[in-house]
Amino acid sequence: MGRLFLIEYDQIPGKNFYLCRLCQTHLAVAQDVLCQTLMTKFGVFEKVVNMLIDGPVHHDRSSNGTTTDAFCTKCNTELGWKYVQVDEPTMDIREGRIVLDMDKLLYWNGYELVDG
Numbered sequence: 057m058g059r060l061f062l063i064e065y066d067q068i069p070g071k072n073f074y075l076c077r078l079c080q081t082h083l084a085v086a087q088d089v090l091c092q093t094l095m096t097k098f099g100v101f102e103k104v105v106n107m108l109i110d111g112p113v114h115h116d117r118s119s120n121g122t123t124t125d126a127f128c129t130k131c132n133t134e135l136g137w138k139y140v141q142v143d144e145p146t147m148d149i150r151e152g153r154i155v156l157d158m159d160k161l162l163y164w165n166g167y168e169l170v171d172g
């Protein structure tokens with residue numbers, strides 16, 4: 057295994073982002089969350105960092121397309137999935153979008169870490 061190169065955001069006021077609950081690896085900035093109420097505890101992201109999302113592809117019943125699982129690069133926790141192919145895209149569900157389980161994330165609100 058090579059050394060892990062992790063992207064880190066500045067933990068400063070005015071900068072809001074999400075972290076892995078388990079290892080606190082930085083995962084996504086708040087402005088890349090498109091929708092957080094879609095399926096209550098899941099957030100749809102335009103872009104994430106420090107995640108492994110190149111695994112096997114599964115058929116996805118809800119979008120009738122395919123997805124691949126998304127893992128934290130550092131601790132390997134499964135955090136969500138990425139839409140690889142979507143037959144009928146919606147505002148939020150379309151190819152390349154990443155869905156993360158907010159229960160597995162922490163949120164830096166500019167001052168402290170809180171639940172995702």
Ligand SMILES: [Zn+2]
Nearest residue numbers: 076079128131
């Ligand atoms: Zn982690």
